[in-house]
Amino acid sequence: MKLRRPWAQNAALTAQTVREHIVDDPVQLALQISRRLPVQARSALGNGLAKITNRGGGVLETIGHAIAGDRERANQTLDDAVNVDVTDRRARASRRIAHLADVALSLGQPDRAQEMLASVPRAERKSVWFAVASRIALYRGDHGGAVEFASRHPRNESLAKRMFGEQQVFAGYVPELPAESSYIPRPGSVLHVLTNSAPHTSSGYAQRSHSILKSVQQLGHEVAAVTRPGYPVQVGVPWAAGEDVVEDIRYIRLLPATLGQGLKERVDQHARLLAEEVRKFRPAVLHTTTHFTNALAVGAVARAFGIPFVYEVRGQLADTWASTRGPEALESQRYREFQARELDAAKAADHVVTLGAMMKQRLIDGGVPEINISVCPNAVGVPFTDDPPGQADARARLGIQPDAQVVGTVSSIVDYEGLDLLVRAVAKLAPTNPKLRLHIAGDGVALPGLKVLAERLGIANICEFPGRVQRPEAIWHHAALDLFVVPRRDLSVTRSVTPMKSVEASAVGRPVVASNLPALQELVVDDETGLLFEAENVDALADALSSLLADPERRAKMGAAAREWVKDGRTWSANALTYEHVYRELTR
Template sequence: MKVTLLTKEYPPHIYGGAGVHVKNLAAQLAALMEVEVRCIGEQESRRHHLSVKGYQPWERVWEEKFTSVLGTFSANLAMVGKRVDADVIHAHTWYASLAGFMAKMLYNVPFVATVHSIEPLRPWKEEQLGRSYHLTNWAEKIALENADRIIAVSHNSRAEILQHFDVQPERIAVIHNGIDISTWKPSAARATRRKWAIPRDYILFVGRTSRQKGMKHLIQAMERIDPGVTLVCCTSAPDTPEVEQEIAALVARQPRVLWINELLREEQYVEIYSHAQLFVCPSIYEPFGITNLEAMACEKPVVASAVGGIPEVVVPGETGYLVPPADPRALAEAINTVLRDRRKAKQMGRAGRKRVEERFTWQAIAWKTMDLYRSLLPGTRAAEPLFFPHRGESPLASRGYANPPLSEP
């Protein structure tokens, strides 16, 4: 069996949860079948059963706000210009959805779309994209309503898809996001904390500089959080310069905020998660929220908004607390509850790690995804033998994919 994954993000160009998802899913699936990744960028590599090819978008167009969407569409056209010989096409996010739809039409290949968020629920994107935001809605609608199967990353996301698109319920499967538990685990490293002069007592936010992530509500909550605690915000990829400037103004007025406004390496994030008192996810919209898994894998309690797929990850009173979105007072109360009972916080952190190990490994997610692919194939192809590792063994380690290179010389 062969699958072609279509995506905007792929290493080394990852800035959000969808990119993390595709990176890990591709590596795991490559231990089970042939995997081709077509992405936006200049990447080109091949190792064993995993090949990667980047496609460049157009140069900037006359209207700056249209560049992102029209450039994305141009890269989608390039992705399908080369013949597709896979058994299944699998597109991720609206950024690659149009390529998935076109590949289905051109090459008569089953088309799977994974929904990491839906455009109708992100109206603030019009601030970033101008009227081209309406084209992202159009592209997503065309793709989802013509996909053979849709993967939702949470049950809540599935309900949103059914509400906003003309899709039969039986075409939507729920397969949660995952975490690489061999990488994301408590770390004793100190270098990153020394570099940024991160104090001993801190709470942590990690995410894009976007209205969606609710960072401003967390900064406002610092007025009510117990003294002696610093908020460390690790952000990147601002939606617009205006959003970044708004956050900068809030940070300037709050002396207990340390803002690391650049993309870090994975091992640096692991270190910063590992030594925080707790992790905070104040999103106002979050179909899943991989950062919560990252924190839990590093044995940290989580305080998060009760939105989207987050309640399917964070168990209130067991692995953290859930609060209403856009409510700085509720955020502060929950954060203080964790800070004032460090013993309970450690118990929550250990429970979070256990939950991640039991429910959210990429190995299990890859197998579920493979089963969905096979359900779309004719009987003879679906019956093809596939590699299965021994019980408890990672297919990555078995096939030498534990640390796949980002590029080949």
């Protein structure tokens, strides 16, 4: 089928996205663009910018070190640049300090950024100063402060409007659409409303969505999916078509020429555009996922058309947001309102699906009736349910020595995964384990820093960081390992949210070594399918790895038990029966 590509709308959307990012957060835009580059190109770009020492007043140099993953040198460069500027009270220097504060914020240092802004005399505070102050307030979770600072300079009018829209939605705004009394749904049809999807995103979220759609379709339901307005153009795919078909699953794109200004307008726009697709597809059930803004749009459409909707809680996104900001974020306005809106979404839905026992209990504690909650854990399908590749074949395919002892992961590389702990544990074991190798497949914001850490610990020569791998290749990276490691940090989000990749590792027959956290206790039977170790304890992780690497027979026994555990109920075909039951009860 020839796919229609709305080039004019996509060009307008791309221009709007870039324009808004330049106003909202130009430093973060530069970092996000760099993260979409291949690993080698990203390192080359970062190191190239880091060599620019006589232009940009240290801003470009600092960003370069950040892109390359060298936070230590980024901080030192930032210090040097600030020390020069504090002695220079020209207006240009004041603007430069504001830009440097923006860089400090991008490095996760809001206090430092605040101090830098405070050093600028009031008379020299221009539009860029107030824009950065607004971003600092939002980073801290202070919606009121973000709106107030953005509103204090006329050049920041667009930024102020977007900050105000975000404040409104987090404060409890609920969109409404006119009732459509003549609507007649098609029995057995389900429309999923997603944040992102294959083929443009290969995250665990997209993989889970596709697996659900395929498994439900195989049971006889007519299914399709609609992604959020602007996706995937907003994430760097300006050539996107109006629809993609992946393994017979339709993914419909909402690509208007212009997106609404601010979160409130975009929620309203999402509801209107979704209503148009509902009129075409005529689903009997709508099914959406975290976070709550999806549920706001879907709930408005469901009420207007008189059809039920399912809300699938796949994460604790308020906790994910707070995990990058320190304990004070847990007391912020944004965190409190984020949690409240997620519970509102779950209570408004006709049924809630979630991933595990811990997440279910949090919903019950928040007031969602237990009878309205079903658990569909992360699971596997083909090829993981087939006989897995042999380790020798996998290593030959990936160029890994057949007699090596390989530990690692296949994952999104973000800070809360704690993969720096794994790098340190390998460095601790390497001197007495000459065959030890570390293999970390995946990409994310923390990847450059892991590579720098490996260099500094002197183990770069035994580390492999192949970057993002395509979905069909993931199973080979699993199969090449001796041990799959999940060293997640002890945070609220990691204590409750279960990952997907460890289930895939278990399906391939690999023991899983994981932090001893409640969510991971749902995925690893300690001393049967793997080992649990004290979270954030390098010595405990090194001991767990060492004990299993020294005992091949024990590893093989654990791997076999892990594969049986997956086959016993962690498959998408098993989950599909739960989804079918939910849909049937809602449309009875």
